[in-house]
Amino acid sequence: PPLRVAIMGLGSYGTRVAEAMKDCKRARLTGVISGTPSKITSWQSKYNIPAKNCYNYENFDAIKDNPDIDAVYVITPNGLHHDQVIRVAKAGKHVICEKPMAVNAKEGQEMVDACKKANVKLLVGYRMHFEPKTLEIVRMRKDGELGKILFFQGLSGFTIGDPTQWRLNKQLAGGGAMMDIGIYSINGARYMIGEEPVWITAQETKTNPQKFKPGVDETIQFEMGFPGGAVASCLSTYNMNNLDRFFVNGDKGFGELQPATGYGPIKGKTNKGELTQPHTTHQTIQMDEMAAIILDGKQPIVPVDGEEGVRDLKIIDAIYQAVKTGKKVELK
Ligand code: NAD
Numbered sequence: 146p147p148l149r150v151a152i153m154g155l156g157s158y159g160t161r162v163a164e165a166m167k168d169c170k171r172a173r174l175t176g177v178i179s180g181t182p183s184k185i186t187s188w189q190s191k192y193n194i195p196a197k198n199c200y201n202y203e204n205f206d207a208i209k210d211n212p213d214i215d216a217v218y219v220i221t222p223n224g225l226h227h228d229q230v231i232r233v234a235k236a237g238k239h240v241i242c243e244k245p246m247a248v249n250a251k252e253g254q255e256m257v258d259a260c261k262k263a264n265v266k267l268l269v270g271y272r273m274h275f276e277p278k279t280l281e282i283v284r285m286r287k288d289g290e291l292g293k294i295l296f297f298q299g300l301s302g303f304t305i306g307d308p309t310q311w312r313l314n315k316q317l318a319g320g321g322a323m324m325d326i327g328i329y330s331i332n333g334a335r336y337m338i339g340e341e342p343v344w345i346t347a348q349e350t351k352t353n354p355q356k357f358k359p360g361v362d363e364t365i366q367f368e369m370g371f372p373g374g375a376v377a378s379c380l381s382t383y384n385m386n387n388l389d390r391f392f393v394n395g396d397k398g399f400g401e402l403q404p405a406t407g408y409g410p411i412k413g414k415t416n417k418g419e420l421t422q423p424h425t426t427h428q429t430i431q432m433d434e435m436a437a438i439i440l441d442g443k444q445p446i447v448p449v450d451g452e453e454g455v456r457d458l459k460i461i462d463a464i465y466q467a468v469k470t471g472k473k474v475e476l477k
Contacts, residue, residue: 147169147170147171147172147173147436148171148172148173148215148216148239148432148435148436148439148440149173149175149176149213149214149215149216150166150172150173150174150175150176150214150215150216150217150218150241150432151174151175151176151177151178151198151200151208151214151216151217151218151238152174152176152177152178152217152218152220153177153178153179153205153217153218153219153220153221153229153233154178154179154219154220154221154222155177155179155181155184155185155188156220156221158220158243159218159220161408161428162218162220162428162432163188163191163192165426165427165428165429165431165432166428166429166432168426168429169429169432169433169436170433171432171433171436171437171440172432172433172435172436174192174194175194175198175213175214176194176198176199176200176208176211176213176214176217177189177194177198177199177200178199178200178201178202178205178208178217179199179200179201179202180201180202182201185199185201195213197211197213198211198213198214205217205232205233205236206232206235206236207236208233208236208238209235209236209237209238214238215238215239215439216238216239216240216241216266216439217233217238217239217240217241218240218241218242218243218270219233219240219241219242219243220243220270221243222311222312222317222318223243223245223247223248223317223318223319223324223325224248224316224317224318224319225317226242226243226245226246226247226248226256227247227248227252227253227255227256230242230246230256230259230260230267231255231256231259233265234256234259234260234262234263234265234267235259235263237263237265238265239265239266239267239268239439240260240265240266240267240268241268241269241270241435242256242267242268242269242270242451242454243269243270244269244270244271244328244454244457245319245324245325245328245454245457245458245461246269246451246454246455246457246458247319247454247458248318248319248320248324248458249319249458249461249462250455250458250459250461250462252458253451253454253455253458254455256451257451257452257454257455260451266438266439266450267450267451268435268438268439268449268450268451269449269450269451269453269454270431270449271332271431271447271449271453271454272427272428272430272431273329273332273333273405273406273427274332274336274431274445274446274447274448274449275427275430275431275434275445275447276411276427276430277422277423277425278402278411278412278413278420278422279336279402279405279411280422280446280447281415281420281422282337282393282400282402282413282415282420283336283337283339283446283447284446285398285400285415286337286338286339286393286395286400287339289397290397290398290417291393291394291395291397291398291399291400291415291416292395292396292397292398293373293374293395293396293397294337294338294339294371294373294375294393294394294395295374295375295376295394295395295396296375296376296377296378296392296393296394297333297334297337297338297375297376297377297378297379297391297392297393297394298377298378298379298390298391298392299329299330299331299333299334299377299378299379299380299390299391299405300330300379300380300388300389300390300391301322301326301327301328301329301330301333301379301380301381301382301388301389301406302322302326302327302364302380302381302382302383302384302385302386302388302389303326303382303383303385303386303388304383304384304385304386305322305383305384308355308356312325312383313356313357313358313361313383314361315358315359315360315361318361320360320361320362320461320465321357321360321361321362321363321383322362322363322364322365322381322382322383322384323362323365323381323461323464323465324461325383326381326382326383327362327365327367327379327381327382327461327464328457328461329405329406330377330379330380330381330391331369331379331457331460331461332453332457333391333405333406334369334377334379335456335457336447337391337393337400338371338373338375338377338393340371340372340373340375341371341372341456341476342369342370342371342377342460342476343370343371343372343475343476344369344370344473344474344475344476345367345368345369345370345460345463345464345467345473345474345476346367346368346467346473346474347365347366347367347368347464347465347467347468348365348366348367348468349362349363349364349365349468350363350364350365350366351363351364352364352384353384357383362381362383362465362468363382363383363384364380364381364382364383364384364385365380365381365382365464365468366378366379366380366381367379367381367464367467369460389403389404389405389406389407390402390403390404390405391403391405391406397416398415398416398417399415399416400413400414400415401413401414401415402420408426408427409424410424411424435449459476460476463476
């Protein structure tokens with residue numbers, strides 16, 4: 146039987162996931178949680194969802210008694226994830242939570258603990274962790290084909306529009322570009338290098354303090370040092386387009402992806418030539434693989450569990466601390 150999923154938050158990304166799930170073999174959309182009755186009605190007819198599987202933000206704890214829903218996919222603004230995930234866990238359902246899983250590592254850890262206590266699985270919506278060209282570079286690195294890794298570059302950014310959107314609201318977003326897009330360079334560095342960073346340095350540039358209020362980062366460049374001697378040099382921004390590139394360099398070879406994280410086909414090459422793995426909609430592969438993780442205990446090549454989400458948040462906490470103090474931050 147498939148993993149039966151309810152989506153919480155019927156916004157632009159929730160819609161993208163629902164469309165992608167039409168092609169899933171192991172995951173099926175069976176419920177919705179939304180504060181907007183008109184969206185519920187249109188999703189009901191579009192995805193054939195019975196009224197008994199529809200909830201709002203006040204009554205969704207009752208999902209506990211619904212045998213047609215195995216997991217809830219939380220796709221709401223970042224600042225809401227913590228409380229919503231803990232409520233889902235208490236209702237005894239598995240949780241998939243969008244990135245960033247929370248707005249700091251402390252909140253993330255509380256979510257991990259709550260899911261553990263409730264004996265439900267917690268996964269973070271990291272879709273690149275299942276992308277075939279990405280995984281080919283990870284395989285080459287693991288098999289030693291790139292040699293000793295010494296450098297990673299990650300460029301993650303786009304120019305953000307509407308200044309009134311939740312992504313530019315500290316309360317709902319938890320920060321700025323780093324929370325939203327810089328996080329791709331952070332976990333990209335970790336799975337490409339295959340180690341955890343031991344120090345962070347970071348510098349912030351803000352050209353528009355009107356649009357990017359205190360606590361909402363516009364542009365941060367940061368460096369991460371790894372125990373094996375590799376260094377990652379990364380840029381996170383809400384003020385430049387055409388920044389979506391990963392480059393990993395070892396003493397025997399290299400891997401390069403550009404675009405590295407967009408929805409369209411990922412393009413890339415290595416020292417051996419073009420990467421030719423076929424493109425499948427990222428969210429379709431992700432949901433089928435996550436169903437296998439939850440239902441069969443399958444081990445993904447690159448982890449997507451709550452602990453993995455907390456590792457990224459610890460790094461984000463350290464980046465913000467490095468920006469604030471101007472000092473190098475050591476990580477344990
Ligand atoms: P969005 O604004 O399009 O949708 C957010 C939804 O949450 C809306 O339907 C909104 O009505 C609902 N919502 C519930 N309570 C709200 C409140 N108090 N304030 C505002 N909205 C509220 O945003 P989105 O682009 O769908 O992003 C949602 C989440 O998905 C974010 O965590 C984001 O980082 C993540 N995301 C991930 C990817 C990815 O590739 N993995 C891509 C886009 C977004």
